[in-house]
Amino acid sequence: MTGRAAANASVPARFKPGDAVSVRRAHPPGHIRTPWYIRGHSGTVVHALGSFANPEELAYNRPGLPAQPLYRVRFRQREIWPDYAGNAADTLDIEIFQHWLEPAGSER
Amino acid sequence: MNEPHDHAHEHHDHAHPHRHPPRPDTDDTLGHFQIMEIAVRELLIGKGIVSPDEVQRAIEAMDARGEALGAKIVARAWTDPAFKARLMADGTEAVRDFGVDMGTTRLFVVENTSTVHNVVVCTLCSCYPRMVLGLPPDWYKSRNYRSRTVREPRAVLQEFGTVVPADTEVRVHDSTADMRYLVLPERPSGTDGWSAEQLAALVSRDAMIGVAFARTP
Numbered sequence: 387m388t389g390r391a392a393a394n395a396s397v398p399a400r401f402k403p404g405d406a407v408s409v410r411r412a413h414p415p416g417h418i419r420t421p422w423y424i425r426g427h428s429g430t431v432v433h434a435l436g437s438f439a440n441p442e443e444l445a446y447n448r449p450g451l452p453a454q455p456l457y458r459v460r461f462r463q464r465e466i467w468p469d470y471a472g473n474a475a476d477t478l479d480i481e482i483f484q485h486w487l488e489p490a491g492s493e494r
Numbered sequence: 495m496n497e498p499h500d501h502a503h504e505h506h507d508h509a510h511p512h513r514h515p516p517r518p519d520t521d522d523t524l525g526h527f528q529i530m531e532i533a534v535r536e537l538l539i540g541k542g543i544v545s546p547d548e549v550q551r552a553i554e555a556m557d558a559r560g561e562a563l564g565a566k567i568v569a570r571a572w573t574d575p576a577f578k579a580r581l582m583a584d585g586t587e588a589v590r591d592f593g594v595d596m597g598t599t600r601l602f603v604v605e606n607t608s609t610v611h612n613v614v615v616c617t618l619c620s621c622y623p624r625m626v627l628g629l630p631p632d633w634y635k636s637r638n639y640r641s642r643t644v645r646e647p648r649a650v651l652q653e654f655g656t657v658v659p660a661d662t663e664v665r666v667h668d669s670t671a672d673m674r675y676l677v678l679p680e681r682p683s684g685t686d687g688w689s690a691e692q693l694a695a696l697v698s699r700d701a702m703i704g705v706a707f708a709r710t711p
Contacts (some may be wrong), residue, residue: 406645419670419671420670421617421618421668421670423617423644425647433584435600435672435673437673438672440512441671456671456672458602458673460665463647463664463666466644469649470646471646472646472647472648472664473660473661473662473663473664474661475663476647476648476664476665476666477663477664477665477666478644478665478666478668479666479667479668480666480667480668480670481668481669481670481672481673482670482671483669483671483696492516493581
C-alpha cells in the first residue's frame with residue numbers, strides 16, 4: 387500500500403524529464419519496489435510523477451515521510467539485457483523512487 | 495499463454511521419458527494468507543469496525559468492474575478528442591467521468607500507435623488497474639508472464655497471437671509503484687463513423703493490457 391503525500395513533506399526533486407540516470411546497485415533488506423533486474427542500469431527520466439510516501443517504510447506501518455519523488459524512467463532493452471533478441475529500439479518504462487537514482491555515470 | 499514446460503513428456507520419442515509427478519490440488523486447503531484474511535475480516539466485523547454488508551458490497555463492487563468499463567473509456571477516447579487529451583494528460587481525473595475513483599493509486603494511460611506498442615506487467619506482484627478493468631486474469635499474476643514479459647516481450651506477445659511488426663517499438667511498462675497502466679489500443683481501420691457503443695465491442699481486456707490488438711470489424 388502506497389499513497390500520495392503532502393508536498394510540504396517531500397524530499398525536493400533532483401531530476402526532470404530528459405535527465406540521464408542510473409539505478410543504484412544496492413541490495414538492502416526489506417520491502418523494496420526496485421526490481422533486481424533494473425539495478426545498476428542506466429536510462430532516461432520520461433516523467434516526474436510527484437512525490438509519494440516511501441513504500442519501504444509503509445511496508446512496516448511507518449508513515450513513509452518525507453515523501454520521495456517518483457519517476458518513470460525509460461531504458462533500452464538492449465542496455466538491460468545484452469542478448470535481447472527484439473528490436474534495438476524496444477524499451478522498458480518503470481517507476482523508480484528518487485532515492486534509488488543517481489545522475490548517470492556517477493554510480494561506481 | 496503456454497506453461498513453461500512444453501518439453502520432454504510431450505514428445506514421446508524424446509530422450510527424457512520421465513514424467514513429472516502430478517501437481518497436488520491446492521484448492522481444498524487454506525494457505526497462510528487465506529487464513530489471515532478470514533481472521534482479520536472476522537475480527538473487524540466482531541469489533542464493529544466494518545459490517546458483513548459492507549464487506550459483501552465491496553466484493554460485489556469489485557466483481558462488477560470488468561473489461562466493459564475499460565472498453566467504454568477507450569471507445570470514448572477514440573471518438574472524443576477532447577476526452578482523449580484529458581485522459582492522456584491525467585487519467586485519474588479523466589475517468590471520474592465514468593464514476594471511477596482510483597483511490598490511492600493513479601491511472602496512467604499509454605497509447606498504442608503505428609510506431610509504439612505498449613504492454614503492461616507487474617514483475618514484483620500483480621499491480622493492475624482494477625478500478626477500470628476489475629480483477630486481473632490468473633496469467634497476469636503468473637511467474638511466467640511476470641518474468642518473461644520484461645525479458646522477451648515479443649515472444650510473450652507472440653504466444654498471445656500478437657505479432658508486433660519488427661519496426662514497431664515494443665515498450666514494456668513495469669508497474670512497480672503508484673501508477674496503474676491502461677493501454678489505449680489503436681483504433682481498428684474500417685470503423686469510420688462507428689458509435690462509441692459499437693467501438694467498445696472491439697476492445698478486449700487483453701487489448702487494454704497490451705497483449706492483444708483491438709478486434710477488427
